[in-house]
Amino acid sequence: MLGGAAKGSFERLGGSDEECEAYYAPLRTLLQHHPLDGLDLDIEEPVPLSTPVRLLTRLRADFGPSFLLTLAPVATALLPDPSHPAPPRPASLAPNTPNPLHRSLPHLSGFSYAELEASPAGRLVEWYNTQFYCGWGDAQTTGWYDAIVAAGWDPRRVVLGVVTNAANGAGHVGLGLLREVCGVLRARYAARGGFGGVMGWEYFNAGLGEGDRDVVRAVSRAEETEVGATPPAGPAGWAKALGLVLRAETPPAPSAPAPPLPSPAAVVAALAQPAVPWPGRDVDALVALGFSRHEAVAALNATDGHVELAAGLLFER
Known part of the structure; x- marks a missing residue:
């Protein structure tokens, strides 16, 4: 992964050709030295579209078609803003592609992911490792994912990004519920x-987490006769419990049938506000200053919840 909380990474890679080369050269050397399968670009600072386009193009040219290039947008980056009317889709736009002319909800990257997706x-x-947590989305139901697909995104290219432990950030979804959600998504988009x-x-x-351990143990007991031994708990058990839903030829049936997918407008309108890692009064204090809820959450995330520093950061933008 490149970027994330390391603000400034993409600003440095987005300058003039000379400035970009000064920072791209050591990145290229690092990737040449270590046999990585690819690189995930987690752009959590506002940059123009030209920055990821140039970086993607350079990485493909230097490392070839087998080197995996992915991005990690927050979920709101893939959703159109319903407060802005939807412009007509360009006639040349391929199916399963979001409308690049429709303004998205506030997010962290600055540029339009729909415009990037529609470009060469x-x-x-x-694929896109989409963050459905920390106030930017919700993985407790299929609602946010369905809204992204309803906006025109190909479900094969949208990964459901979750936090695996409540200690890692707000919006943690227990393994039992996550298996249910994944089962519904697999059936719905098969x-x-x-x-x-x-x-x-x-x-x-x-x-x-205690609840996740219980799910891993239950899955292990159900699978003991097949694998011959109890799979380990922790990360390997978490991955196996999900893998049995995601990869099994005949996955476990969801406890309830998947409801039909409503219209795109209804899906976006029905989205619940996701959980955020900061007290509501802190978010409201920044909103009262004239900023959007998503901007307030992003500033609090960047300042580890310090309201005054978050306000200063917002006013500097």
């Missing part, structure tokens, strides 16, 4: 080639 550079992106799967942040402490 979008074909260089293998006819369209499936959905993109799951990304967990982070691996080292996955499955170690």
Whole structure:
């Protein structure tokens, strides 16, 4: 992963050709030295579209088609803003592609992911590790994911990003419920080639919450006769419990049938506000200053919940 909380990474890679080369050269050397399968671009600072386009193009040219290039937008980055009327889709736009002319909800990256996806550079992106947590989305139901697909995104290219442990950030979804959600998504989008799967942040402490341990033990007992031994708890158990839903030829049936997918407008309008890691009064204090809820949450995330520093950060933008 490149970027994330390391603000300034993409600003430095987005300057003039000379400035970009000064920072791209050591990145290229690092990737040449270590046999990585690819690089995930987690752009959590406002940059123009030219920055990821140039970086994707350089990485593809230097490391070839087998090197995986992914991006990690927050969920709101893939959703159109319902307060702005939807412009007509360009006639040349391919199916399963979001409208690049429709303004998105507030997010962290600055540029339009829909515009990137519709451009030639979008074909260089293998998939999007979408963050459905920390106030930017919700994985407790399929609602946010369904809204993204309803907006035109190909479900095969949208990964459900979750936090694997409540200690990693707000919006943690227990393993039992997450298995249910994944089962519904797999069934719902099977006819369209499936959905993109799951990304967990982070691996080292996955499955170690008390409720998740119980699910891993239950799955282990059910699978003992097949595997011959109880799978380990923790990260490996978390991955196996999800894998049995995501990869099994005949996955466990969801406890309830998947409801039909409503219209795109109804899906976006029905989205619940996701959980955030900060007290509501702190978010409201920043909203009262004239900023959106998403901008307030982003500033609090960047300042570790310090309201005054968050306000200063917002006013500097």
